[in-house]
Amino acid sequence: xxxxxxxxxxxxxxxxxxxxxxxxxxxxxxxxxxxxxxxxxxxxxxxxxxxxxxxxxxxxxxxxxxxxxxxxxxxxxxxxxxxxxxxxxxxxxxxxxxxxxxxxxxxxxxxxxxxxxxxxxxxxxxxxxxxxxxxxxxxxxxxxxxxxxxxxxxxxxxxxxxxxxxxxxxxxxxxxxxxxxxxxxxxxxxxxxxxxxxxxxxxxxxxxxxxxxxxxxxxxxxxxxxxxxxxxxxxxxxxxxxxxxxxxxxxxxxxxxxxx
Amino acid sequence: xxxxxxxxxxxxxxxxxxxxxxxxxxxxxxxxxxxxxxxxxxxxxxxxxxxxxxxxxxxxxxxxxxxxxxxxxxxxxxxxxxxxxxxxxxxxxxxxxxxxxxxxxxxxxxxxxxxxxxxxxxxxxxxxxxxxxxxxxxxxxxxxxxxxxxxxxxxxxxxxxxxxxxxxxxxxxxxxxxxxxxxxxxxxxxxxxxxxxxxxxxxxxxxxxxxxxxxxxxxxxxxxxxxxxxxxxxxxxxxxxxxxxxxxxxxxxxxxxxxxxxxxxxxxxxxxxxxxxxxxxxxxxxxxxxxxxxxxxxxxxxxxxxxxxxxxxxxxxxxxxxxxxxxxxxxxxxxxxxxxxxxxxxxxxxxxxxxxxxxxxxxxxxxxxxxxxxxxxxxxxxxxxxxxxxxxxxxxxxxxxxxxxxxxxxxxxxxxxxxxxxxxxxxxxxxxxxxxxxxxxxxxxxxxxxxxxxxxxxxxxxxxxxxxxxxxxxxxxxxxxxxxxxxxxxxxxxxxxxxxxxxxxxxxxxxxxxxxxxxxxxx
Numbered sequence: 001x002x003x004x005x006x007x008x009x010x011x012x013x014x015x016x017x018x019x020x021x022x023x024x025x026x027x028x029x030x031x032x033x034x035x036x037x038x039x040x041x042x043x044x045x046x047x048x049x050x051x052x053x054x055x056x057x058x059x060x061x062x063x064x065x066x067x068x069x070x071x072x073x074x075x076x077x078x079x080x081x082x083x084x085x086x087x088x089x090x091x092x093x094x095x096x097x098x099x100x101x102x103x104x105x106x107x108x109x110x111x112x113x114x115x116x117x118x119x120x121x122x123x124x125x126x127x128x129x130x131x132x133x134x135x136x137x138x139x140x141x142x143x144x145x146x147x148x149x150x151x152x153x154x155x156x157x158x159x160x161x162x163x164x165x166x167x168x169x170x171x172x173x174x175x176x177x178x179x180x181x182x183x184x185x186x187x188x189x190x191x192x193x194x195x196x197x198x199x200x201x202x203x204x205x206x207x208x209x210x211x212x213x214x215x216x217x218x219x220x221x222x223x224x225x226x227x228x229x230x231x232x233x234x235x236x237x238x239x240x241x242x243x244x245x246x247x248x249x250x251x252x253x254x255x256x257x258x259x260x
Numbered sequence: 261x262x263x264x265x266x267x268x269x270x271x272x273x274x275x276x277x278x279x280x281x282x283x284x285x286x287x288x289x290x291x292x293x294x295x296x297x298x299x300x301x302x303x304x305x306x307x308x309x310x311x312x313x314x315x316x317x318x319x320x321x322x323x324x325x326x327x328x329x330x331x332x333x334x335x336x337x338x339x340x341x342x343x344x345x346x347x348x349x350x351x352x353x354x355x356x357x358x359x360x361x362x363x364x365x366x367x368x369x370x371x372x373x374x375x376x377x378x379x380x381x382x383x384x385x386x387x388x389x390x391x392x393x394x395x396x397x398x399x400x401x402x403x404x405x406x407x408x409x410x411x412x413x414x415x416x417x418x419x420x421x422x423x424x425x426x427x428x429x430x431x432x433x434x435x436x437x438x439x440x441x442x443x444x445x446x447x448x449x450x451x452x453x454x455x456x457x458x459x460x461x462x463x464x465x466x467x468x469x470x471x472x473x474x475x476x477x478x479x480x481x482x483x484x485x486x487x488x489x490x491x492x493x494x495x496x497x498x499x500x501x502x503x504x505x506x507x508x509x510x511x512x513x514x515x516x517x518x519x520x521x522x523x524x525x526x527x528x529x530x531x532x533x534x535x536x537x538x539x540x541x542x543x544x545x546x547x548x549x550x551x552x553x554x555x556x557x558x559x560x561x562x563x564x565x566x567x568x569x570x571x572x573x574x575x576x577x578x579x580x581x582x583x584x585x586x587x588x589x590x591x592x593x594x595x596x597x598x599x600x601x602x603x604x605x606x607x608x609x610x611x612x613x614x615x616x617x618x619x620x621x622x623x624x625x626x627x628x629x630x631x632x633x634x635x636x637x638x639x640x641x642x643x644x645x646x647x648x649x650x651x652x653x654x655x656x657x658x659x660x661x662x663x664x665x666x667x668x669x670x671x672x673x674x675x676x677x678x679x680x681x682x683x684x685x686x687x688x689x690x691x692x693x694x695x696x697x698x699x700x701x702x703x704x705x706x707x708x709x710x711x712x713x714x715x716x717x718x719x720x721x722x723x724x725x726x727x728x729x730x731x732x733x734x735x736x737x738x739x740x741x742x743x744x745x746x747x748x749x750x751x752x753x754x755x756x757x758x759x760x761x762x763x764x765x766x767x768x769x770x771x772x773x774x775x776x777x778x779x780x781x782x783x
Binding site: 045047056057058084085169170171174195196197198199 | 621622623660662663664665676682683685705706707708709730732734743746
């Protein structure tokens, strides 16, 4: 019932379930209002939109020591941090809650604050023009070489989803590094390295089979330096298609199943 | 009759005194008596049963679990077939041939602060420093507690993770934690009674030399932990110990100055604790580059003259050669490829800083990262190859800073922190350096390994055993770095391996995760 209520209100399941104390709620309008107040008040030190500032931490950064509770954030926004350069800005409690909602949205996963878009159209892009399903799997359907995206929106921030579609990563994460291996018995295997060490590799081939080889079985190994993941989706898709794809991806979550 | 009994007891007492100061100076080849095996911390065994030719046959002899302590960092001590190893609030005595428990001592009430880095032995006693900042003497045969001396107040936040260090009649113990803004010191205790004999403070107090290397009152929360262990030269009677970072770690704005004796190696008179000399590797550090890394002592020819050398690979990425009689800087060179914070060293060994790599509120790129080019994992030296071996971390970090108020009682006072650089991720290597020039002779990439902690051990047969965070213990040829044997222990290795012998049989042992694993050749 609580789940249904949350869904009806259009707010994020996790925030409702966490018994948010924000009297204004954490809906998109509150978040957007918080962003406005934030950019009028906090940017001198913390930077525009929570990006890098000159005098204080970037609040949107994915830093391991930057995971505070909603109440902690509210208290700091309202009262500052005594003994530091973080002052009380003389904000009303309502504006402090709006800023709190905005800061939390910076750190929230995509499903907490999913963006607008035609989700059904985004799903068609995923399986069609975007060819995402060739490598990625959602709830048992799709390819194997890339990460399973069934809970993408429940585990990744919206900004990170957009980045993964548009910004090349400097290094390919372990488990998805492309490689071509030639074995001493003459086979050529293309795929991704799930794991490796000096003495063995564990590889998933483009034949969707695991290939487990020790170093004395390998004639040569060529490791790709770039990911198989295209990062030009903002160019290969139209603006509308890209928006719809992000809207679809942001709503991929296992939460409902877990709640049941 | 009474006289006979007294005589028998006297003989028994003499026989039970297992480890003398003379033994510590010249250990039996089969024993591993100190953290680095010998006072010079060379981590080199004279045992020769395991060779490059037969190491392929090495096999696990036994596994001893210590479930209470994941990611063990302690280095075992081995005396006449008995292995002593500390874990969090515990010491275990183990039959080093079979892996069977002899006794276990547990500190109560237990305090969960660590890690533990090892025990020392002297006479018939085992000495351990504890998470509740005590030095405890145990009977080596039974584990029964003989005395416990308080090193520091736990209510202040102190604990004692360092490996204890035994010299002539004294036990040396250090403290943590500089990261809490707690000032460090080094203590010497009477091995017999537990009475404290001297204390040397790592941060000079008002009126002491170099107190002015701290701005204002910043010395009061300056840090400077002594959290690993040291080396010792019996001829000079000097104790060499690396000192930890200044606090707050990442924000140096309110502690202008060199911040002595943080990030230094110090030479102390072992009888008095008097400072004889110091050498600071990173003046006014703002990257938490503790200089606790083990100094290796070698008598070797340097520029045509025999010198008493102290060699040290620092967390800041430079390899140093010092004269250990005087502390004179002789040579220094980077042992990593990615180093951007200094363009070199001056003639005196002081780093030539590159401006603009200090931590900032928005994060700043620095190489090496705070986790360091190396860390507590021990290096080794093989006199036969003349090479200094060490575990190296290449890669960079992003360091942040923010204002922070000191809170007494043991709370983080780091002035914020760091993350791995996405552009220059971490990669572990084993490297062999020429002892006096630091020139790289060979290197071995530990594929997929990026977390530090596992050191190396050298053998007389020109083997080097290295380990990694993937759980592999690997035997490398000490002259080429060629891998000759490996074993997957299944758990992350965060400690340095040792080699010991029992009744003519050579073993190689390492703590891997919660397990101690010991290897030997088949009979």
